[in-house]
Amino acid sequence: MAVSPSLRSARLHYAPLSEEDFDALHDIMSDWSVVRQLGSWPWPPEPDFTRLRCRPYRGTGFIYGVRLDGVLIGTNGVTDGEIGYCFGRDWWGQGFATESSRVVIEQAFNTGLTSIAAKVWDDNASSYRLLTKLGFRETHRFSEMSKARGIETGSIALVLDRADYA
Known part of the structure; x- marks a missing residue:
């Protein structure tokens, strides 16, 4: 999947993560209110795990560091056909x-x-609203292990078809 190395939108700049993003990303991932909503981040925060994520994504898809006025405020990307994002609580x-x-x-x-898939924990109403506003539709509900929470957690699967988005 060929992706642009860097993009801009109205207020934001997007570029792959790098070693220079470690401090900002680790600060974001040191906030329980952020990490509890993610599927694969550990809690408590592990610097070595964050360092592994502070480099360009090499799998199928892409992950961008999202910057406002040069400051990393979060991440957003599509990997293996699934959208994933997180932002520091201040944002x-x-x-x-x-x-x-x-x-x-x-x-x-x-x-x-x-098509693009998405998953949210069933107690993450804000993320669910965001995805449905973007056109994602719910396909099913299930439970899966939350790495940060350390328990089986209710999850909602959604999908956005290209035809529905256009």
Whole structure:
């Protein structure tokens, strides 16, 4: 999947993560209210895990560091056909997740994907609202292990088809 090395939207700049992002990303991932909503991040925060994530994604898809005025405020990307994002708590409620998700959805569809999957914990109403606002539709509910929470957690699967987004 060919992706742009760097993108811009109205307020934000997107580029792959690098070693220079460690301090900012680790600060974001040291906030329980952020990490509890993610599927694969450990709690308590592990610096070595964060360092592994502070480099360009090499799998199928892409992950961008999302920057505002040069400051890393979160991440957003599509990997293995699934959208994933997180933002530092100071940046919640300001439209950054919506703005950046539109950018990564366009990027993913421009690289040939015909649908994008998403998952949210069933207690993450804000993320569920964001995804449905973007056109994602719920497909089913299930339980899976949350690495940070350390327990089986209710999850909601959603999908966005290219035809529905256009």
